[in-house]
Amino acid sequence: MNEVVKDWANVIVRAAIIIMILFFFLWPVKLEGSSMDPTLNDGDIICMSRFFVQMGWYEKGDIIVFQYNDSGKEKTVLKRIVATEGDHIRLLPDGSVEINGKILEEDYIDEPTKGIVDMTIPQGTVFVLGDNRDLSYDSRQMGVISCDDLTGKAVFRWFPISELSCF
Template identity: 40%
Template sequence: MDKEGKLNKSNFIKEAKDLIFVIVTALIMALLIHSYVFARVDVDGPSMQSTLHDKDVLFIEKVSTEMNKIKRGDIIVFDSKDANESNYIKRVIGIEDDKIELKDGKVYLNDQELNEPYLDPQTVTQPLTSETKFTVPKGCIFVLGDNRTNSTDSRILGPINLKDVKGHAVVRVFPFNKLKNFF
């Protein structure tokens, strides 16, 4: 092999190493972003209608959940701890130390009727167990689906531990004609 052939082979190996480094770095960055910053979520089921529908595609951000910065009204994704290892998507109604009461088909937050403009006007919120009053413990939140007649939420599951929250919805990207941000 002549000198020029060795030089070309050497350049090729250097460029291949550089390319592999860039690809590996990009994959690590993508994995870190997916694990700690943003993730895609597909809505499965009707529990958040009419805000979200089955097959909607959202992006959730994870930084605020890592910092326990969840607030009332956020739409969050959490580990349901069920046998199927399902993640649920619900709306935060109460945060630590809030008092929630379900009466007369309405939700009361700290003794005040909760204004819920995101619900369909005919929505009635009934307790799903004998429990009608809840106090949200430290490190937890109380969540409800927007479709109150078809939602497994804190009325059944009880308070949700903040450690089980995967992220909160920031944008719906599909269907394209219903693009919406949630912050």
């Protein structure tokens, strides 16, 4: 009987370790909506790392996950960081994004960035934009995002189950 208890305890400890690793390093999140097209599509599943965010290992260009309170309803949101604390960001009339006086090279977007933004990013915050700028609700509307609200950094993408095929 004692051997059975040891075996079960061993299985439970190993399962707990696997769950903790997944929770901090490779937690799946399903994308809903088209604000990150063409980089990520509606229904794509990304794996995010909570550990990278907790360690502060994110930078401009990274796709991050954060919680946003939209009219009392908590939403999980994925966007791209385009500016971090201390950066000066301007949206120019020609649709380009200027960070600290330099035009941001964005080969992942298909249309110009509309809006009026001319600000320095406050300490402890990031400025985020969706890749599908015409349809994205992002820092142009919701303001800067507190780094404390970041819950993960996208580390890789899976395709929806419906697109996987063995043939």
